[in-house]
Amino acid sequence: MGFLSRSIRKLGPLGGYQFARQICRNQPRILMYHRFSDPPVKGWASPECFEQQVRHIRKRYNPYSLVGLMKYHREHGRMPSHAVVITVDDGYRDFYEYAFPILQRLGMPATLFATTGFIDRQLWLWPDKITWILGQLSHINQNLTIGPFTVNEGALNDESRNELWKRSIAYALSLPDEEKHEFISALADELGLIFPDGIPESFAPLSWDELKKMQEAGIEIGGHTVTHPSLGQVTESQARDEIFGCRDALNQHLGRQDRTFCYPNGQPSDFQYFLPELVREAGFLGAVTAFPDAQGISNRYLMRRHASGDNMFQFHKAVSGFELLGHCVKGDRKLGLGYSAT
Numbered sequence: 546m547g548f549l550s551r552s553i554r555k556l557g558p559l560g561g562y563q564f565a566r567q568i569c570r571n572q573p574r575i576l577m578y579h580r581f582s583d584p585p586v587k588g589w590a591s592p593e594c595f596e597q598q599v600r601h602i603r604k605r606y607n608p609y610s611l612v613g614l615m616k617y618h619r620e621h622g623r624m625p626s627h628a629v630v631i632t633v634d635d636g637y638r639d640f641y642e643y644a645f646p647i648l649q650r651l652g653m654p655a656t657l658f659a660t661t662g663f664i665d666r667q668l669w670l671w672p673d674k675i676t677w678i679l680g681q682l683s684h685i686n687q688n689l690t691i692g693p694f695t696v697n698e699g700a701l702n703d704e705s706r707n708e709l710w711k712r713s714i715a716y717a718l719s720l721p722d723e724e725k726h727e728f729i730s731a732l733a734d735e736l737g738l739i740f741p742d743g744i745p746e747s748f749a750p751l752s753w754d755e756l757k758k759m760q761e762a763g764i765e766i767g768g769h770t771v772t773h774p775s776l777g778q779v780t781e782s783q784a785r786d787e788i789f790g791c792r793d794a795l796n797q798h799l800g801r802q803d804r805t806f807c808y809p810n811g812q813p814s815d816f817q818y819f820l821p822e823l824v825r826e827a828g829f830l831g832a833v834t835a836f837p838d839a840q841g842i843s844n845r846y847l848m849r850r851h852a853s854g855d856n857m858f859q860f861h862k863a864v865s866g867f868e869l870l871g872h873c874v875k876g877d878r879k880l881g882l883g884y885s886a887t
């Protein structure tokens with residue numbers, strides 16, 4: 546644990562969060578969630594935990610959907626004070642099952658970023674294919690080569706499976722998009738596995754009807770591409786197809802609306818200089834990354850986000866502005882210059 550993290554742990558309960566909340570009152574924080582479950586799964590928000598967080602936001606902050614925040618800025622020429630945005634990525638069905646009822650009951654806005662090819666059930670999200678493959682294995686029968694690394698023969702436990710998952714995902718993300726799909730198919734082949742025809746229930750997407758119902762209830766349905774590639778690993782014309790194709794599918798199924806966009810995976814290596822301009826050209830009012838740094842939300846097409854989920858310590862650090870403050874103190878900038886469309 547670093548010095549900053551230790552200081553935050555000590556300061557937080559002693560008024561550090563309160564201090565951060567005041568200092569950062571004009572710097573909206575955008576929180577990032579992925580999956581929800583009951584009973585709890587590590588890293589995923591359980592309904593109890595999520596409700597506690599939503600209630601905290603409702604009591605202490607001004608909640609907005611991301612598009613709501615963008616519209617406020619357009620109208621007033623400044624950001625609202627103490628604004629917090631809940632965002633959820635991908636379009637898994639568990640959002641509808643566990644998170645939406647809580648948001649609805651408490652009258653809270655939020656933004657859900659949907660991968661439209663996934664909603665259409667034309668594909669599963671590719672990281673889930675790797676999860677599925679590794680979930681089928683209890684034992685590696687012979688030395689297995691996965692890209693640049695070799696896995697020795699032996700039994701797999703949760704820890705080694707998780708390690709293998711991380712390395713496989715990192716390798717897949719380093720490949721041009723077509724090669725990534727080839728790699729995943731080759732891995733299944735090599736292990737003698739055949740993917741099921743439909744998307745397995747545990748990786749299932751929301752339906753367009755569910756998205757429509759949520760949109761009508763005040764949840765923004767934003768864009769997250771068609772196939773969820775790393776946009777750092779595609780050509781400019783592929784990126785255009787992913788961004789504009791996603792916009793068109795959302796408008797077709799849900800009606801034309803102002804929306805925002807989320808870059809898949811969203812780490813510094815998932816960006817190319819031309820992306821913000823493409824997203825702006827497609828008509829999205831703003832876009833988010835999946836990492837925080839000192840830039841905060843200063844570039845409307847590269848707004849930074851703070852991770853949230855089942856960890857209350859991380860939640861408080863993120864929501865109060867303490868995490869943002871930490872990055873500002875360090876002057877931490879994870880993405881180089883050359884990205885325009887501010």
Ligand SMILES: [Zn+2]
Nearest residue numbers: 634635809810
């Ligand atoms: Zn995603």
